Amino acid sequence: MKSDRTELQQLAHQLLESGQAEVVLGHTRGSDPLTAVPLFAARPEQLEALVYDFTCGFNLARFVRRFENRRVAVVTKGCDERSLIGLIQEKQIRRELLIVIGVPCAGVIDPRLVRLHLREQVVRVSRTGEELEVVLASGDKRTLPLTDLIHRACRVCRVRNPRFADYLIGEQITQPAVSEFDPEIENLAAASRSRRWVQFRREMDKCILCLACRNVCPACYCSTCFAESSQPRWLTRTSDVSDAMFFHLSRLMHLAGRCTGCGACERACPMGVRLGLYTERLRKDVKELFGFEAGVDPAVEQPFACFRLDDTNKVFR
Amino acid sequence: MNETQHNTDSSADTEEKWNPKIVAFLCNWCSYAGADLAGVSRIQYPATVRVVRVPCSGRVNPLFVLRALQQGADGVLVAGCHPGDCHYLTGNYFARRRFLILARLLDFCGIEPERVQFAWVSASEGQKFAELIRAMTAEIKALGPAQRMVRKIALVPPEVSQALETE
Numbered sequence: 001m002k003s004d005r006t007e008l009q010q011l012a013h014q015l016l017e018s019g020q021a022e023v024v025l026g027h028t029r030g031s032d033p034l035t036a037v038p039l040f041a042a043r044p045e046q047l048e049a050l051v052y053d054f055t056c057g058f059n060l061a062r063f064v065r066r067f068e069n070r071r072v073a074v075v076t077k078g079c080d081e082r083s084l085i086g087l088i089q090e091k092q093i094r095r096e097l098l099i100v101i102g103v104p105c106a107g108v109i110d111p112r113l114v115r116l117h118l119r120e121q122v123v124r125v126s127r128t129g130e131e132l133e134v135v136l137a138s139g140d141k142r143t144l145p146l147t148d149l150i151h152r153a154c155r156v157c158r159v160r161n162p163r164f165a166d167y168l169i170g171e172q173i174t175q176p177a178v179s180e181f182d183p184e185i186e187n188l189a190a191a192s193r194s195r196r197w198v199q200f201r202r203e204m205d206k207c208i209l210c211l212a213c214r215n216v217c218p219a220c221y222c223s224t225c226f227a228e229s230s231q232p233r234w235l236t237r238t239s240d241v242s243d244a245m246f247f248h249l250s251r252l253m254h255l256a257g258r259c260t261g262c263g264a265c266e267r268a269c270p271m272g273v274r275l276g277l278y279t280e281r282l283r284k285d286v287k288e289l290f291g292f293e294a295g296v297d298p299a300v301e302q303p304f305a306c307f308r309l310d311d312t313n314k315v316f317r
Numbered sequence: 318m319n320e321t322q323h324n325t326d327s328s329a330d331t332e333e334k335w336n337p338k339i340v341a342f343l344c345n346w347c348s349y350a351g352a353d354l355a356g357v358s359r360i361q362y363p364a365t366v367r368v369v370r371v372p373c374s375g376r377v378n379p380l381f382v383l384r385a386l387q388q389g390a391d392g393v394l395v396a397g398c399h400p401g402d403c404h405y406l407t408g409n410y411f412a413r414r415r416f417l418i419l420a421r422l423l424d425f426c427g428i429e430p431e432r433v434q435f436a437w438v439s440a441s442e443g444q445k446f447a448e449l450i451r452a453m454t455a456e457i458k459a460l461g462p463a464q465r466m467v468r469k470i471a472l473v474p475p476e477v478s479q480a481l482e483t484e
Contacts, residue, residue: 189425197427197465226380234380240470242387249422253379256418281425285418304418307410313400315420316413317436317449 008169011101012047012073021073021099025063027056033125034111035267038063052169054127057108057151059083059264061218064093073099077108078159079262082295083218085164086258089298092221102165104173107154112272114149118142152276153263156182181284188277199277200245206271207244209237213265213275214251219258226250252278257286257303260295337391337457339366339450342381344374346404347439348396354443362447363454366394373397375408379419382433386466392432392457394449399437409437428465431456 008026015021023042028049030037036056040063041047052075060074061083076084081100087093114122114134121137132149134142158180160173188196211227214220227235227247235247259279266276286292289312290303343349349370355362371377374397385393395416403409416435424430434453438446471478 193424193427193429195427196425200426201465234384236472238470238472240468242466242468245426245466246383246387249383249426250380252422253415253419256422278422278425282418282422285421289417290414304411304414307407307414309400309410311400311410311413312417313413313437315417315435317434 008052008075008101008103009047009050011167011169012041012050013044015073015099016041016044016047020071022070023067024050024073024075025060026050026075026101027052027058027060032111033122034109034114052103054107054109054146055125057264057267059216059218059262061087062216062264064098064218065221067097069097071097071099073101076100076102076162076165077105078162079105079153079157079260080218081162081164082159082260083262085295085298086219086260087221089295089302090258099167100162100165102162102168104161104168104170105154105157106160106173107150107157108267109146109149110151110267113151114144117144117148151263151267152182153261153266153280156180156261156280180287182276182280185277185280185284189281201241203273203275203277204241204244204248206273207248208271209235209244209247210270211247212268212270213273216264216268217255218262218264219255219260220251226254248275248278252282255279256282257290257292258294259283335458335462336363337365337454337462338389339392339394339453339457340385340390341366341368341394341396341450342371342374342377343368343394343438344376344397344404344409345370345372347398347402348374348436348446350440351396351438351442351446354441355447356443358443360443360447362450365392365454365457366450373403373405373408374412375403375405375410377412377416379415382419383466386428386432386463387468389463389467391460391463392434392453394434394436394453396436396438396446396449399439402439429460431460432463 012024016024023040026039027036028039028051034055036051036058038058038060039050059080061080064072064074065087088095118134122134123137124135126133130146132144132146134144156178158178160175188199214225236243259282261279261283263276269275286303292300292303343352352368374395377395382393397409397412398404400409400413420430423433436449
């Protein structure tokens with residue numbers, strides 16, 4: 001995956017200067033070299049900071065909704081595109097106001113994996129071929145194979161190339177054959193109930209209810225989220241682990257049939273909660289039970305907004 | 318983290334005495350009427366169920382179920398009209414999909430499926446309702462009191478609630 005800064009910046013300039021777009025949503029360097037942060041550019045001079053590479057894991061579909069009636073150009077990976085389609089389907093954004101700048105993506109890195117390998121502060125990263133060159137705070141340099149550092153969600157990605165892009169930056173990437181769902185989900189599902197409980201409990205113990213997962217999720221756009229509702233007061237944010245469980249199980253139920261599996265939530269989590277295990281499980285269930293995949297075909301009705309007379313009665317006595 | 322059941326350490330005496338608390342969300346037109354019929358017909362079943370009457374099983378928010386578990390319910394039941402018989406025509410169809418997903422999610426997380434159950438009970442099925450509660454009570458008794466999703470930290474510190482009581 002090339003770092004197509006120049007081509008992307010040129011296109012962004014053209015879009016802004018011609019008035020085709022009022023805002024360009026992209027990525028830029030943040031304080032952490034391993035994680036790019038969102039960039040909102042309304043003026044051409046702001047585009048100098050526009051970058052795109054393997055650190056751009058943020059799902060920019062998250063922000064499109066706030067630019068209600070303005071023409072927005074969005075740097076869009078395949079996963080982001082699925083979120084955009086989901087938002088269009090839910091009538092939260094209008095396709096005609098959107099300019100999709102498609103970027104083929106072979107995967108973003110998981111900063112947690114990098115830190116696991118290095119255990120030292122990273123000052124700079126660059127890519128050479130299939131390797132990541134990392135400069136540490138001490139001045140040391142290390143080289144790590146890129147494949148080891150790709151985020152888990154990207155390993156099962158089947159949308160490396162955006163399908164509805166208005167413009168495509170760079171060359172299309174060959175879509176490798178990947179398993180549809182993370183095999184780890186199967187393993188966990190097959191494990192004993194006790195084992196599954198231990199896993200869930202362990203993940204929930206890490207959660208500090210910062211709500212970063214919800215904050216970065218494109219599908220979480222309720223103006224009053226249940227987590228912040230006071231009447232009724234669903235969530236009491238105490239240190240009791242049942243609160244974390246309540247929050248996540250509830251959010252998962254709200255995401256059922258809508259989550260595209262982009263992994264942004266897992267990347268945003270400061271505590272390393274493995275949200276992907278549960279979102280993936282939901283996606284798999286929805287696919288198996290209702291034959292539905294979020295953000296793939298905007299013509300197909302969302303599974304919980306409809307029903308079939310011959311739906312299974314399983315679980316009902 | 319072990320799965321020791323409540324009864325292993327206590328005497329058979331305590332085991333007899335503990336009864337599960339089951340919260341049941343019953344739709345007004347079918348399952349609640351069915352439960353009512355069981356009562357009127359004086360069909361005996363364990364007094365473990367606490368009923369919350371809702372207009373339709375489709376009204377039941379999955380968060381209700383999670384909330385009940387968090388607040389210490391040993392079991393939760395959601396019952397509605399049989400598919401095709403919903404008073405509001407389609408509410409139970411939505412509930413069917415919704416709770417299927419909830420059941421699978423809870424199971425995947427290790428919450429015992431015997432604790433959260435779903436049923437179609439019509440207004441004439443008083444006997445079925447009683448059977449259902451008998452069965453659920455037995456299944457949950459075997460599991461012991463709920464521990465996994467139960468809130469342990471008091472929302473109001475004991476000192477405060479005591480002070481409020483003595484005022």
